[in-house]
Amino acid sequence: MIKHIFQIMLLCVPCMVWAQEGSEVTVGEKSVEPSGEMLSADEYRQRVLDYSLTLKQSSAELESVTNAMREAKTSFLPSLDFGASGQYRVTDYDMDMMGTKVSMKPESYSLEADVRQVIYGGGAVKHGYKAAQMQQEIAQKSEELTRTNVAYSAEVNYWMAAAKFALWELTERYVKLIEEQTQVIRERFNDGLISKTDLLQIEGHLSSARIQSSEARKSYQLALQNLNILMGCTPTAPVNMAEQVSRADEIPASIMSLDEVLDRRLEYGISQKQLDFQTAQMKIYRSKYLPKLVVGMKAGWGTTMLNFDGSTMWNSYAYASLSIPIFRWGAKYKGVASQRALMRRTEYAMQDTRDRISKELYAAYTNLVEYSHQITVAQDACETTRESLDLNTFSYNEGKLPIVDVLSAQVAWVQSNSSLIKAWLQEKIAYADYKKAIGENVVTE
Numbered sequence: 501m502i503k504h505i506f507q508i509m510l511l512c513v514p515c516m517v518w519a520q521e522g523s524e525v526t527v528g529e530k531s532v533e534p535s536g537e538m539l540s541a542d543e544y545r546q547r548v549l550d551y552s553l554t555l556k557q558s559s560a561e562l563e564s565v566t567n568a569m570r571e572a573k574t575s576f577l578p579s580l581d582f583g584a585s586g587q588y589r590v591t592d593y594d595m596d597m598m599g600t601k602v603s604m605k606p607e608s609y610s611l612e613a614d615v616r617q618v619i620y621g622g623g624a625v626k627h628g629y630k631a632a633q634m635q636q637e638i639a640q641k642s643e644e645l646t647r648t649n650v651a652y653s654a655e656v657n658y659w660m661a662a663a664k665f666a667l668w669e670l671t672e673r674y675v676k677l678i679e680e681q682t683q684v685i686r687e688r689f690n691d692g693l694i695s696k697t698d699l700l701q702i703e704g705h706l707s708s709a710r711i712q713s714s715e716a717r718k719s720y721q722l723a724l725q726n727l728n729i730l731m732g733c734t735p736t737a738p739v740n741m742a743e744q745v746s747r748a749d750e751i752p753a754s755i756m757s758l759d760e761v762l763d764r765r766l767e768y769g770i771s772q773k774q775l776d777f778q779t780a781q782m783k784i785y786r787s788k789y790l791p792k793l794v795v796g797m798k799a800g801w802g803t804t805m806l807n808f809d810g811s812t813m814w815n816s817y818a819y820a821s822l823s824i825p826i827f828r829w830g831a832k833y834k835g836v837a838s839q840r841a842l843m844r845r846t847e848y849a850m851q852d853t854r855d856r857i858s859k860e861l862y863a864a865y866t867n868l869v870e871y872s873h874q875i876t877v878a879q880d881a882c883e884t885t886r887e888s889l890d891l892n893t894f895s896y897n898e899g900k901l902p903i904v905d906v907l908s909a910q911v912a913w914v915q916s917n918s919s920l921i922k923a924w925l926q927e928k929i930a931y932a933d934y935k936k937a938i939g940e941n942v943v944t945e
Contacts, residue, residue, distance in 0.1 A: 537738075537739065537740060538740045538741075538742045539739055539740065539741060539742060540741075540742040540743055541655060541658045541659070541742075541743050543742075544654060544658050544727070544731065545651050545654040545655060545658070547731040547732075548650060548651070548653070548654035548730045548731045549647065549650055549651060549654070550731075551730070551731050551732035552650045552730075554646060554650060555643070555646050555647055555650050558639075558642060558643040558646040558647075559643055561639055561642070561643070562636075562639040562640055562642075562643045564639075565632070565635045565636045565638075565639040566636050566639070568632055568635065568636075569629075569632040569633055569635065569636040571632075572628050572629045572631075572632035573629055573632075575618075575625045575628060575629065576625060576629070578615055578616065578617040579615070579616055579617075580613065580614070580615050581613070581614045581616075582611075582612070582613050582614075583611075583612045583613075583614070584609070584610070584611050584612070585609065585610055585612075586607070586608065586609035586610075587607070587608055587609075588606055588607045589604075589606040589607075590606070592606070593606075595806070602808060603808075604806070604807060604808060605803070605807040605808065605809065605810045607803075607807075607810070608802070608803040608807045609802050609803055610800055610801065610802025610803065611800060611801050611802055612798060612799070612800040612801075612802075613798065613799045613800075614796060614797075614798045615796055615797050615798075616794055616795070616796030616797075617794070617795055617796060618792070618793075618794050619793040619794065619795055620791065620792065620793045621787060621790075621792045621793075621794075622786070622787030622788070622789070622790025622791065622792060623783060623784075623786075623787045623790070624784055624787035624788070627780045627783040627784045627787065628780075628784055630780045631777055631780035631781060631784060634773050634774075634776050634777035634780060635777060637773050638770055638773045638774060638777065641766050641769050641770045641773065642766075642770060644766050645766040645767065645770070648766065648936065652932055652935075652936050653730065654730060654731075655932045656928075656929055656932055657723070657726055657727055657730055658727065658741065658743075659745055659925060659928040659929065659932075660723050660726075660925065661720070661723040661724055661726070661727045661739070661741065662741045662743065662744060662745040662925075663745045663921055663922070663924065663925035663928075664716070664719045664720040664722075664723040664724075665720050665723075665741065666744070666745055666746075666921045666924075667716045667719070667720070667918060667921055667922075668713070668716040668717050668719070668720045670716075670914065670917055670918065670921065671709065671712050671713035671716040671717075671914070672713055674709050674712070674713070674910075674914045675706070675709045675710055675713050678702065678705060678706045678709050678910070679706060681702060682699075682702050682703060682706050685698055685699055685702055685903075686699060697903075698902075698903040701903050701904060701907060702903060702907065705907050705910070709914075712914075724736075724739060727739060745921065745924045745925055745928060746921075746924050749927065749928070749931045751868060751869065751872050752865075752868075752934075755861065755862065755865045756861070756938050758857075758858050758861065761857060761861055761937070761938050761939060762854065762857060763939075764938060764939030764940070765857050765939040766939065767853055767856075767857065768850070768853055768854060768857060771846075771849060771850035771853045772850060774846055774849070774850070775843070775846045775847060775850055778839075778842055778843045778846045779843065781839060781842075782836065782839035782840065782842075782843060785835055785836065785839050786832070786836060788825075788832075788835075789825045789828065789831075789832040790825070791822065791823065791824045791825075792821075792822070792823045792824075793820070793821070793822050793823075794820070794821045794822075795818070795819070795820045795821075796818070796819055796820075796821075797816070797817070797818045797819070798816065798817055798818075798819065799814070799815075799816040800814070800815040800816065801813070801814050801815070802815075857937070860933075860936075860937045861937045861938065863933075863937075864930065864933040864934040864936070864937040865934055865937075867926075867930040867933065867934075868927070868930040868931055868933070868934045871923060871926045871927040871930045872927055874923045874926070874927075875920070875923045875924060875927055877923075878916065878919050878920040878923045879920060881916040881919065881920075882913075882916045882917055882920055884916075885909065885912045885913040885915075885916040885917075886913060888909045888912065888913075889906075889909040889910060889912075889913050892905045892906045892908075892909040893906055893909070
């Protein structure tokens with residue numbers, strides 16, 4: 501009789517320990533020990549930024565347009581061109597000079613330097629430089645936006661991997677505890693205290709738990725691979741995440757105003773710069789149909805125009821050139837109308853960006869608040885399933901409930917704790933979405 505009581509106590513202990521741990525999933529005392537370097541969320545984000553090929557492409561684009569802007573600035577300065585020409589006449593030629601034949605040299609050559617300056621070009625130079633400046637500013641903001649998006653992706657991937665590991669650790673605890681129960685029930689069956697039905701049911705339950713743990717491990721391995729690839733490491737390299745997905749975030753008491761958000765959002769700043777760029781483009785187009793004045797000076801050296809003896813001379817002169825478009829069959833008005841239509845399209849795109857930012861802002865804040873509430877509900881559910889598991893286990897040991905009720909309570913417990921981990925993850929993603937929506941700079945240079 502004492503032996504039977506001792507076996508019942510052995511059966512009760514795993515369930516009680518399990519139930520007491522059930523109110524909160526603690527990843528500190530792990531049944532699965534991760535290996536590898538300890539890595540915080542901030543450290544991981546910085547490593548992703550250092551490796552990101554997308555960010556490197558954006559930086560190269562910024563370098564390109566910056567040099568293009570510098571090139572456009574040189575249009576304000578005078579230009580210097582150097583040229584050389586030469587020819588050789590293959591047929592003999594004698595010039596008739598008042599009845600006297602004078603032999604001409606077959607070869608002639610000249611060297612020429614031309615310094616020219618555009619005095620007025622309809623504003624093409626000025627507006628061209630402004631357009632290049634706009635492109636440089638757009639590229640700069642685009643690089644900042646790319647940096648922010650890469651940082652956001654890194655943050656989401658980090659918490660995704662942390663949540664997957666927590667789920668795997670939970671299912672491993674689940675399997676371990678059922679294995680302990682199975683061993684005790686098997687001994688009770690061998691002693692003839694219970695029917696084989698209980699043993700078969702818990703063994704089937706154990707098989708399901710092992711499958712669940714295998715799926716959780718696979719999900720974690722896939723998340724770990726994505727984690728490593730983003731920072732340029734071997735996909736299977738071990739990583740020990742220093743932060744738990746259950747870390748609390750500070751929820752803002754109220755939503756930030758849309759006008760303040762627009763001032764911070766890079767996308768809206770880019771749309772404004774694109775409108776400025778399109779305005780400059782229209783002015784450049786108009787300049788094609790405005791007068792153009794160019795002055796310069798040429799200095800040349802070579803053979804004379806009438807090359808009798810091959811002698812050379814210097815030939816220098818200053819010049820001015822004025823061009824005034826008069827009639828182009830209405831091309832100017834049609835082209836300007838086309839440019840105005842492009843400006844309207846850019847204005848509509850800017851308004852669309854404003855509406856999209858507004859939608860992201862309110863959706864992100866709503867999700868953040870609701871997922872925070874869901875965490876509270878999930879924690880209450882964990883406490884309820886823990887108490888239910890405790891009571892059902894006790895009643896089973898007293899012979900008042902069948903084993904199926906205990907198994908159902910176990911399933912409810914692991915499901916409630918899985919839901920809690922998922923709620924934590926959703927809150928982490930919602931928090932990252934909100935920071936992104938308000939234009940918060942999460943990047944550490």
